[in-house]
Amino acid sequence: MDVWLQQLLNAISLGAIYALIALGYTMVYGIIKLINFAHGDVFMVGAFLGYYAMLLVDGTPLGANPWTKLLVALLVAMVGSTLLGVTIERVAYRRLRNSPRLAALTTAIGVSFLLEYGTIYLRGAQGAQPEAYPTLFTAHLDLFGATLKMDALVILVTSFLLMIVLQFIVQNTQTGRAMRAVSFDMDAARLMGISVDRTISVTFALGSALGGAAGVVYGLYYTSIDPFMGLLPGLKAFIAAVVGGIGSIPGAMVGGFLIGLLETGVSALGFSLFRDAVAFIVLILILLVRPEGIFGEHVREKV
Amino acid sequence: MGRPFEMRSWTRVGGVLLALLVGYGVVELALRSGWIGRYGENVLMAIGINILLAVSLHVILGLAGQFSIGQAGFLAVGAYTAAVVTTRLDMPFELALVAGVVVSVLMGLLVGLPTLRLRGDYLAIATLGFAEIVRISLLNFDYVGGAAGMQLPHLTTWTHLFVSLVLVFTLVLTFTHSAYGRATLAVREDEIAAEAMGISPTFVKVFAFAFGAGIAGLAGGLYAHTFYVIQPVDFGFLKSFEILVFVVLGGIGSLSGATLAAVLLTILSTYLQQFPEIRMILYSVVLILIMLFRPQGLLGDREFGDLLSVFRPKKGADVR
Numbered sequence: 001m002d003v004w005l006q007q008l009l010n011a012i013s014l015g016a017i018y019a020l021i022a023l024g025y026t027m028v029y030g031i032i033k034l035i036n037f038a039h040g041d042v043f044m045v046g047a048f049l050g051y052y053a054m055l056l057v058d059g060t061p062l063g064a065n066p067w068t069k070l071l072v073a074l075l076v077a078m079v080g081s082t083l084l085g086v087t088i089e090r091v092a093y094r095r096l097r098n099s100p101r102l103a104a105l106t107t108a109i110g111v112s113f114l115l116e117y118g119t120i121y122l123r124g125a126q127g128a129q130p131e132a133y134p135t136l137f138t139a140h141l142d143l144f145g146a147t148l149k150m151d152a153l154v155i156l157v158t159s160f161l162l163m164i165v166l167q168f169i170v171q172n173t174q175t176g177r178a179m180r181a182v183s184f185d186m187d188a189a190r191l192m193g194i195s196v197d198r199t200i201s202v203t204f205a206l207g208s209a210l211g212g213a214a215g216v217v218y219g220l221y222y223t224s225i226d227p228f229m230g231l232l233p234g235l236k237a238f239i240a241a242v243v244g245g246i247g248s249i250p251g252a253m254v255g256g257f258l259i260g261l262l263e264t265g266v267s268a269l270g271f272s273l274f275r276d277a278v279a280f281i282v283l284i285l286i287l288l289v290r291p292e293g294i295f296g297e298h299v300r301e302k303v
Numbered sequence: 304m305g306r307p308f309e310m311r312s313w314t315r316v317g318g319v320l321l322a323l324l325v326g327y328g329v330v331e332l333a334l335r336s337g338w339i340g341r342y343g344e345n346v347l348m349a350i351g352i353n354i355l356l357a358v359s360l361h362v363i364l365g366l367a368g369q370f371s372i373g374q375a376g377f378l379a380v381g382a383y384t385a386a387v388v389t390t391r392l393d394m395p396f397e398l399a400l401v402a403g404v405v406v407s408v409l410m411g412l413l414v415g416l417p418t419l420r421l422r423g424d425y426l427a428i429a430t431l432g433f434a435e436i437v438r439i440s441l442l443n444f445d446y447v448g449g450a451a452g453m454q455l456p457h458l459t460t461w462t463h464l465f466v467s468l469v470l471v472f473t474l475v476l477t478f479t480h481s482a483y484g485r486a487t488l489a490v491r492e493d494e495i496a497a498e499a500m501g502i503s504p505t506f507v508k509v510f511a512f513a514f515g516a517g518i519a520g521l522a523g524g525l526y527a528h529t530f531y532v533i534q535p536v537d538f539g540f541l542k543s544f545e546i547l548v549f550v551v552l553g554g555i556g557s558l559s560g561a562t563l564a565a566v567l568l569t570i571l572s573t574y575l576q577q578f579p580e581i582r583m584i585l586y587s588v589v590l591i592l593i594m595l596f597r598p599q600g601l602l603g604d605r606e607f608g609d610l611l612s613v614f615r616p617k618k619g620a621d622v623r
Binding site: 110127235287 | 590
């Protein structure tokens, strides 16, 4: 029993990370119909920014307490990722808003590789080598025989807080209303006086901030980060977004947890080597059976 | 599209054949005399294989308009199949190449049939997923060496490469200008209109997919027996991305463009071998800039023949 509980706890922690990244995909896809391939790499950059921030505060009073250290790392990662995300949108995607989707997707792939190899280049000699993430919390919590690491708890609390904030912004603020309007009908929103460009920037900012936070949380969980860490979690998070119904915020959360659960389950059953393939099989299945995802609505193609 | 592939007279066919023979002979002689050394031969092989890969994606993306970013998966299938046939079953290399093609085509059908109901972005992710599944399976399959990969004899010769290239180009050009080819282009331009004209988009797409997969499989067999060792890590997303860059840089829909880009980028990357990260930064920046300022690629969807005809009066208006 405790083994299963342990696996469940692992699954939820992992799912929370996927959900955080998936939110960035789903919001961007919902608004401009672009798979922001670079989002996984924004997540990677966030992880590195958080890491360097922690190194920087290590000698100072801020670094003495793990909670302030975490806060600083999260803050730096989120601000940095936000700037990065908004810049990417401004420089690479805005020009392509009326081009074929293929051009935008190709650009996104290009940006993704630029971020990966740019990071390797900037890191110099160690380049592509992984970096050990500092351990912040060592405490354990015994829960019906399973151990809940403090890290996992922090991951969960951070993720849920961020998701609640996001849900509040999207549902209850003027900007959130504008976002929903633009995603529903860009032209009509423009006619109603909504600044489409600004709204899209805000969407990228929010999604990237969550991605950056996810990077830090991922680093804490796996205790190792590297310049290519964005690719696979990014793709899995995208799959989570598709499973949940792309464009739907609750969908992204549910999808993230489902993928986390599935992956942990497959590992627990002894197929851990195929862990990374499972998400793709799920993707192909869901696209065949219910392409609109769990929370999505079926949209008929216009002729 | 460009001008039809005109073969008005036998003199023209003869001219092409003669040029091919001379080209083959000159390179063969240079190889035998040692004028092109071991290093040069490797570069030559890399160029040829990359041309095949560019053509394989050209068929899927350029002609049928299906966004596949999992070409490395088919390359891997071809490479490993051929490798198993030569090393585990001790069959001749030519048979291994054929086996690689056959298995890749089957894979293309297997992936194509379910996923081609998907469009655009989703198809892209599904093909990427397929390539990842292939890679991960190979990684966990001890019969083919797992992560360590397979050690192979060097069997690919210039003759194999040359014959493959001629064969593939003949097939692709014939296909492009056949009725099926035109149907494929029609699906690329407007699927719904094409369907209204009695074309089955699914058939066309699956056919193009299997065709492209087969070419990538052939490239895989040649690749495996050129570089002594194959490992699952060689067939990751990076490889698919490289192939995509060939086609996108050259011009989506242009066979000459894809070929030219494959040649140029292979030469460039051999010069940048010592600086892999700079090479990838350059690749991605080029890709982004091309998409932003010339999304149709260097040649657009024109072919070399069209460039020559710039000086002649135009026969018809451009389609795009």
